[in-house]
Amino acid sequence: MRTLFSGEVRVEYGQLHVCSDESHALERSFAGQRAGLCGGAVPGHLLLLTGTHTGRVPITIELHEAEPPLETDVWEDIVEVSFRPAADEVVLAEWESDWYPLPLAALSYRVRYCCRGMDGVRGAVHDAGEPPRDEYLLRFWPSPPSPDRVVEETSRTAAYWHAFAREQPRVPTSEEQAEAERQAREAKEKAELRQQRNAWGGRLPSDRLREVRNKLRKFQDHPKGIVGLDAALVHAIDAAGAEEQRALACWAAHRACAAAGLREIDWVARGLAELDLGKPFSPPLDDSRRLRNAVFADARVPRPHDGTPGLPQAAALAALSDAAAPDPLKAALDALLAAAVTYDTGYPHLFAEVRHAFPTTATEPKAEGIGPASSVTAR
Incomplete structure (x- = not known):
């Protein structure tokens, strides 16, 4: 096991990003997921949600060689998603602020996001000097892609975000998107032909x-x-x-x-x-x-x-x-x-x-x- 990062980071709007490209909107990050808290719907990007709205929170990020044991007795809320870097450089990014490199190879990973203390600070502003009341752990290990899942749900905050995720429509696959674009082009071409025929007497x-x-x-x-x-x-x-x-x-x-x-x-x-x-x-x-x-x-x-x-x-x-x-x-x-x-x-x-x-x-x-x-x- 390697610790890729351990320390306090600043969150705003209760969000952090693990990304190998630009950040993405909340709705898109959770599109089609069953689990909230960690949005992995956009390739090469993870959106992490915290209880604290604004301020500094502690987070540890680990890389494991194989799936680590579950620790449901330590963490109140646990979710898993799949992730694969979309570029050579992966970072933990604060909201329009600092970022921290995460040395991850271009592999398919399973990600486990563990949270505790979210309800006690839900929507709160964490002032400098105050001891943190919520804490987070993010674990990576090599694994083929598989559907996201809720492993442990305890807090009302997690329940809210799980419900939010389930309301978001699924993001089309690249094949589905290509097919939709092909059909749109074909429909446009047919419409143009109809328009030309109408303009020239049928x-x-x-x-x-x-x-x-x-x-x-x-x-x-x-x-x-x-x-x-x-x-x-x-x-x-x-x-x-x-x-x-x-x-x-x-x-x-x-x-x-x-x-x-x-x-x-x-x-x-x-x-x-x-x-x-x-x-x-x-x-x-x-x-x-x-x-x-x-x-x-x-x-x-x-x-x-x-x-x-x-x-x-x-x-x-x-x-x-x-x-x-x-x-x-x-x-x-x-x-x-x-x-x-x-x-x-x-x-x-x-x-x-x-x-x-x-x-x-x-x-x-x-x-x-x-x-x-x-x-x-x-x-």
Whole structure:
């Protein structure tokens, strides 16, 4: 037997720590235990409770080669727990004060905590110079892990802490914690997939749609963009080739300008022709400020009673500009949404025209894990 420590130590809140890592909360230290007084639920840590609330108490710590005999005639309260150091250095630590090294090897130990005099000083403050009235003994010996147990219970203080320990939920094992984290990740992933499917009309978007998602136009009254109007058509346009997407973009610009009463204005007609030929726009469509000035200066641009161009006209010019975007998929989707704005509540008729003019968009492409492709019609 070796005595690792013998002397008086200062306790506060009736607590001492034997630890090879940081100290832990009272509840966690006793989680899942039947025995109070010595909390061993946190690996590499023991929380020792004393009767004295604040002051100095005597404690002896011993290391034995084998289990020492019980001394129930000497000690009023005895509990046992298992302990294994979590680091090379183990210390007896006072509450935010001194600490004392305990030379313990990295083995699995059984720990027996013996107490007496706890009721006589329960919650008391031990002033300097007063003789101690409670005393403690902590014994270690090599032993495989086993459940904690109450060996001897005499004091009301011990009974209180045993009841407290039994109210604390068990700490999950590392395997249980890993499984819980895996399930949480899986649930999060499934929730994100559901959210994506809901946002894209009940199916996941392709990689191409993901690429352009944050670049698609959203008019004020259509915060979800064209996906919110007809998600099936969006997926069908995505599945079409770049050539057909570009043709659809030009078609949408023509429909928008016609619906807004702009197609016969010379510089708009010229812009539509340039769009069809894949040429850069000539003035005033080549510059946003120049275009704005032209719109306000040209009396041929339809406008409501306030004298300013209306939303249909603004949306139609946006469709013309959008249709020239370098990305054919973005051009098609943005131009079609702008055209839908010019049609206002009549946009389903526009979408029906799309499916008639571009038959490949009349059938939603098959989505993996969603089921067979389905024929779609305008709403």
